[in-house]
Amino acid sequence: MTDFFKGHGLGNDYIALELETLGLELTPLAVRLICDRHNGVGSDGILARVPSAAADFGVRIFNPDGSEAEKSGNGLRIFAAYLLEQGDVDVRRPFTVETLGGIVRMEIQNQSDDGVLAVEVEMGTATFRSADVGLPGPDRETDNEPLELDSGDVVHINTVSVGNPHCVVFQDELDVESLRRRAPQISTHPSFARGVNVQFAVPVEPDTLDAWVWERGAGETRASGSSACAVAAAAVRRGMVSERQVTVRMPGGSLHVHVRDDWSLVLSGPVESVYSAYLSDGMRRRLEMLG
Template identity: 50%
Template sequence: MNNNFFVKSHGLGNDYIVMDSHKTDFEFSVKNIQLICDVHYGIGSDGILVLVDSTKADFGLRILNPDGSEAEKSGNGLRIFAKFLFDYGYTTNTSFSIDTLGGVVRAEVIQQEKGKARMIKVDMGAAIFEAGKVPVKSEQAECLDELLELDGTSYRINCVSVGNPHCVVIKDELEVDEIMKYGTQIENHTKFPNRINVQFAKVISPDLVEILIWERGAGWTLASGSSSSAVAAVMVKKGLTNRKLTMKMPGGELKLEIDEDWQIHMTGEVREIASGVLSAELLDELIG
């Protein structure tokens, strides 16, 4: 595998570039992350997944947002990363552990196609509702059905951590324009010390929920595994759905299961888009 080799894959339209930190000739600085993720001047993606060393798991992972910030966890990102590890010979095992800022998770390749991973299950860890651990500023032990005042409107919010922070708004109807307008206000509200991921959610049935996603550091997103996990946990917490449910997003569907210990299990497809090597001209800009 050449230096500066990359793979671009997507999970339900949520696309990431994957690279090996041991085989790159540049630093993953904020400026460089933004350039690589730019659709006009770089490769274009919703983020970068970087393979790093770990003493806690089989593999280490850094998840870099297109604005240059670093995420604790990403469900789609984890499945894409697991596919990369399996497809490119980093492991021959179909089950292995991955160390993230949001904790160690286990990934399992449960379906292959022509020797490549297609369907992957990820154990996302436990949902945490304790306000201080999300984190969210709240006078209550758990931030559920709490009023959040914004410029021009207000929402009842439900906050949870699945290794990264989430704010779930349950609605009767979903409008893309609405989350595009208020997503950034919620993400950057002073109530959330580390900013927050935002989901507008509509219960279709006890087994099906539809969601729209505003991702911290990335904005409007077609699909998100951690967002799906967070919404599923909130729905079960509030008694609105069964523990096994499907999350429907603009990019596609994920299967979620919340067990009695609030452990989250997520299953979905991943597909490779392209692979290649960064050009000498782009490297000149990155090395600078």
């Protein structure tokens, strides 16, 4: 019996499974063990299929630290690949998925000869209100607002919610060592009540940005779909790019975001399946013992 499916979008990998038939409770400790790259299957998170009364399918998205995410652009595209593998969706036939961050409309646009899928996700509407990311003080639209870090550094933030919270910092260049030092301080900053996903971004063309991502509950990530949406929306809003069809280049590759006039966002990019497998009896027992 197949327990799970594994796929990746630009190196950001997720496990997808059917929660009702797994026979195990996905406690935070269980999630951490399954996602562990040395002692478990290894992944950037888990996509647990659940029933939905509001959409065609439902999914719960778990970060590798055991916490739960509202939405994930790469995760949703991988979930589409899982549903295709299960025979539950077809290429070029739209369907809907309910997440904690809202219902999204999706479509697998095509499949290459080597099995790479091009998947489009309507990610919802970007908002720039401070309250939507849990930032204290009067509700406002943040616009390069200063934030002091524990180290004494000051970064200028642009907050975006696409159903989950993001903090975009525009830079002149991406100095990775500096980003690795500052990103976790921003992600866990006490000003963000629920924590926040962090993106450092550099505009390079009228329709292109380079970005580096630190995800809440996961850390440094090769690519992130919701982060690409946040970067594109913030860049359009601040006039950092002049086009609304935006390419966001990350270490794992590029994603494309259409920022519509009403600030609704359409994300598109590739997804690859990796394998389907089952958990051994020993692994199941270890997971059950975690309680």
